[in-house]
Amino acid sequence: MTSQQQRKRGTKRKLSKRQRRIYMRRRIVVGIVLLLVLALVIFGLYSIGRGIGMVSKSIGHYEEQTVSRQQAETKKAKKTPKCGADDVKLDLTSGAQSVEVGGSLEFSATIAHEGRGQCLIDGSNTSRVLTITSGDDTIWRSDTCPADSRMLLMAQGDKDTQKIAWNANQTGSKCVSDDLLPKVDPGTYQAQLSLKDHPQVKSRKLPFVVD
Structure with missing residues (x-):
């Protein structure tokens, strides 16, 4: 460089x-x-x-x-105290007055509070019981099988409505799967609601026909 x-x-x-x-x-x-x-x-x-x-x-x-x-x-x-017999009223209605053998009938079960203060009530199918009868014979009850409690806090004017389906069959003293229960025969039957804790509290009887 x-x-x-x-x-x-x-x-x-x-x-x-x-x-x-x-x-x-x-x-x-x-x-x-x-x-x-x-x-x-x-x-x-x-x-x-x-x-x-x-x-x-x-x-x-x-x-x-x-x-x-x-x-x-x-x-x-x-x-809160439990509801007494004077606190509630039961009502039962159905969308149909007849059902075919082997069919199904749906009911509307209503608990209405008519007392003044608040109270607790079990609204499950084992406490608010639907019973199907024929004459003096009990055909079916909604409390045959156990169910979880459904506690309702009710005040004056409150209503609770639940649907209950009956498959036109007959229950016994033990809880059995619904599809294993025998079907009822044609005839006239009655349905009614009641409270297990207060047997005197009942709805009006609702007649219907199995044909």
Whole structure:
């Protein structure tokens, strides 16, 4: 390499004052941008953490309120008396007055509260019982098979109506699968609701025909 080439190469490496100022300003700008980005990242992480904390606090507060409300309702339910014979009235209706042998008849069973204060009553099929009779013979009862209790908190004017299907069959003293029960013969039958805890509380008898 000649001395002239070396001088040219040295000239290329040497920066002028103006160029150095430009590079310095660029470095400062890049540094400021990096600081801003870092600040934004830190602020974002802080905001996310704070938001998660607030959500967790809100969820915890909601759960506490829910538990407190449930506990209050449980205490209230324990203090609420059971409905007596004078508190409720039973009503039974049917969409049809006849059913074919082997068919199905649907009844609407209604419990109406006629007392003044609130009271609890079990509205399940083992407490509010539908009975099918023929003369003096009991043909079918809805409480032959066990059922979970369905406690109702009732006030004056409240009504609860449930559908009960009878498949024109005859129950015995034991719980048997419905498809294994014998079918009833043609004839005239009656349906009636009653309360197991208060046998004197009954609906009117509803006559119908199996043909």
